[in-house]
Amino acid sequence: MSTTKGYDTLIKLTTEKLNVLIADSRHTPKFFVGRYLTRAHVTNPAPKEMTLSEVKRISAQFIDIVSIFENIGSDIDYFTETQGETDALEAIDAANSLMQTTYTPIYFAAEVVVGKLTSAQKTSLRAYFNKISTVLSNASQNPRHYKLGMYGPGNTCNYLKGYFPGLFTMSGNPQGNYSTWTIKQRPKATNEQHPTLNGVTVQVDFDETNASNYGGWQYHSFPSTWENYGNAVRHRKECSICHNYKYENHVPDSTGTRCTVCGFQGIIGGTQEAPDDEPTE
Numbered sequence: 001m002s003t004t005k006g007y008d009t010l011i012k013l014t015t016e017k018l019n020v021l022i023a024d025s026r027h028t029p030k031f032f033v034g035r036y037l038t039r040a041h042v043t044n045p046a047p048k049e050m051t052l053s054e055v056k057r058i059s060a061q062f063i064d065i066v067s068i069f070e071n072i073g074s075d076i077d078y079f080t081e082t083q084g085e086t087d088a089l090e091a092i093d094a095a096n097s098l099m100q101t102t103y104t105p106i107y108f109a110a111e112v113v114v115g116k117l118t119s120a121q122k123t124s125l126r127a128y129f130n131k132i133s134t135v136l137s138n139a140s141q142n143p144r145h146y147k148l149g150m151y152g153p154g155n156t157c158n159y160l161k162g163y164f165p166g167l168f169t170m171s172g173n174p175q176g177n178y179s180t181w182t183i184k185q186r187p188k189a190t191n192e193q194h195p196t197l198n199g200v201t202v203q204v205d206f207d208e209t210n211a212s213n214y215g216g217w218q219y220h221s222f223p224s225t226w227e228n229y230g231n232a233v234r235h236r237k238e239c240s241i242c243h244n245y246k247y248e249n250h251v252p253d254s255t256g257t258r259c260t261v262c263g264f265q266g267i268i269g270g271t272q273e274a275p276d277d278e279p280t281e
């Protein structure tokens with residue numbers, strides 16, 4: 001398994017700022033950005049929630065998005081069963097609107113150190129996540145089947161993973177002894193600078209993952225019908241986001257000389273090959 005290195009950030013990724021990250025040398029060729037699904041209710045001057053145009057901009061560069069939900073994730077009194085329901089529904093609504101891919105996780109923030117909690121506080125924290133899990137498991141409330149993730153200190157990840165075995169975890173500081181994270185924020189080196197290009201700086205945390213499925217997603221959309229482009233093997237469709245094509249083989253009629261999907265006329269088959277840069281879905 002190889003390591004993928006990326007970022008998470010509160011900062012809205014305009015074209016200019018996305019270019020700063022693309023040019024930064026601290027990510028692997030294939031990388032991801034953790035971004036927030038909502039502004040939630042935090043009075044924070046940073047425009048932290050994603051927009052659909054930002055999703056399209058990131059996806060068109062074939063960069064994965066990792067969805068984080070954080071409202072008031074650092075106050076233990078915040079975490080109740082009722083709040084879990086509110087947050088789950090709000091996160092699902094945002095993920096739906098942003099065209100987040102089905103069956104990918106939402107990392108719900110719990111920036112509390114479990115070792116400092118009373119047993120009653122731990123019970124409340126579990127109830128919060130249990131309610132989120134229940135809502136996510138309900139296909140009418142979560143028709144796109146988003147999965148449960150959490151973001152917080154390593155030991156808190158470890159604690160909750162004990163109750164929710166399939167949990168996706170994004171381990172922040174302090175890391176503790178937790179080593180089975182899905183994604184880990186790595187501590188910044190002393191004096192390590194944020195990514196900067198042409199005088200533009202993007203404030204980030206640096207992240208890494210060894211998992212092949214860490215929940216990264218992209219939005220690609222193929223609204224048009226299959227196009228006959230004169231290829232004897234395949235027809236194609238253009239993605240309206242990144243303008244790459246996807247391809248499928250012709251579906252011949254009984255005579256084998258016409259595609260019933262795109263209308264290609266001629267002998268179907270042969271050795272003609274599709275371009276090497278076929279995108280994979």
Ligand SMILES: [Zn+2]
Pocket residue numbers: 060219220221239240241242243244
């Ligand atoms: Zn695309």
Ligand SMILES: [Zn+2]
Pocket residue numbers: 226228234235249250251259260261262263264
């Ligand atoms: Zn066809």
